[in-house]
Amino acid sequence: MRVTMRVDGADTAADIDRPGESLLATLRDRLALTGTKNACEQGECGSCTVLLDGDPVCACLVATAQCEGREVRTVVGAVPRAVRDAFLTCGAVQCGFCTPGLLVTVADLLEREADPSDLRIREALAGNLCRCTGYEKIIEAVHVAAAASVSGAEEARATDATAWPEAATTPAVDAPAPDSVAPSAAAPPATERTGDARPSAGEPQ
């Protein structure tokens, strides 16, 4: 049975040979996309976390055949640079096995909530187990990534504001004022969220 889906922005087909084959097995064993890690295969550890139509899920608990026409983003396509950099800077990686799943979960958290509290971070990461770090440095990395994303957005806003240098002095009917540009600039552009030059995928449904 052939299943077609978008994986990290690319149209992808996989031939599966049993109805219960997991998305995790398909990604790793058929598509050779080994960024998504296999640890427990029972949804306990979060190592295989991917975004399915934008929501974090355990790839081991999704049947590949359920993904026909749907959008999958792995650690390769779901994680902004600020999140990866923060994990490195803070030493939030030790053995690294849980890292891809954590990166995907953190990327999703920060997209929904720009500056989450410790409590929110702990709840959002409750499904990602790490046996090395004791989590403190991971939580620190989330704060660092959040701060970097905010300052990155401010830089983008400043850049956008200078794109209309005449706006302050010449109110034009059609030209947006700098302030009205800010909300869209605060959200990272979709192209920045993909890890490479592939075209970004559209919103689900």
Add this chain to the structure above:
Amino acid sequence: MTAPVPATTTAPADFEFHRPADTAEALRLLAQRPETVPIAGGTDLMVAVNYRHTRPAAMLDLTGLAELRQWTDEGASIRIGAGVPYARIVAELATVLPSLAAASRTVGSPQIRNRGTLGGNLATASPAGDGHPPLLATGACVEIASLEGTRTVDAADFYTGPKRSVLEPGELVTAVTVPKAAGPQQFLKVGTRNAMVIAVCSLAVSLDLDRRRLGTGIGSAGPTPLRAPEAEQIDLPWAAPSRLDDALLIEFGRRVAAAARPIDDVRSTAEYRRHALAVCAARALRRVWTAAHERSA
């Protein structure tokens, strides 16, 4: 990029995976081949598949059925489609169904709550399922469909044994109708951490001030989720709320613990489960009573 498709060296295996467009088609497929295994969030089924405890030759995907993935306001109650994931119950129904939303928030992890559904919890019918106690405490009804039509079963009559229910071959759980909260509700769950834990025991309590009714639902402390009818009949000081004292709370806890039928297993002992339920019950009753009193004051 188009990923390479590995050439299959063997002939395609003989298997079926159905993606019906609506419930009627799903029921037809299920009637034709009753051994077909329905899958929604997959949070129970895929574990069994991954560990080779089951190897279904045919599966039926319920996640494409739009009618199962919505909830509707029915006035006095909320009808929740069997395919609404827990994450949406938490995000969208916490005000009207507080104990079910609280229980949903304790299910697994965010990843599990994005996939797992109330319908799956019911179809699996594990006595430890977190969704069950609030359904019992609030008097919810389960909607079951087959080619013969639709029938409705009280949650209290749905469970028949460990991982067994009244669900017959060819039937699907399509929705759950849960009465809106008519007063404060509580859901308490005992486990080793706040996430990714199968309950040692759990308890839902709902209070209806107008009808002067108390509802209970016990989880993970018996062969099925259970109500505690004698605890629900406890004589509460409705007319003089300040007279709810420790003795009454302890008696309520005793009656809840007495209604449980726990066993010793890997997660706990029967003795501890009874003890914990008594503590949880007293705490839950004090909380709902205090909240109701504050609210009406």
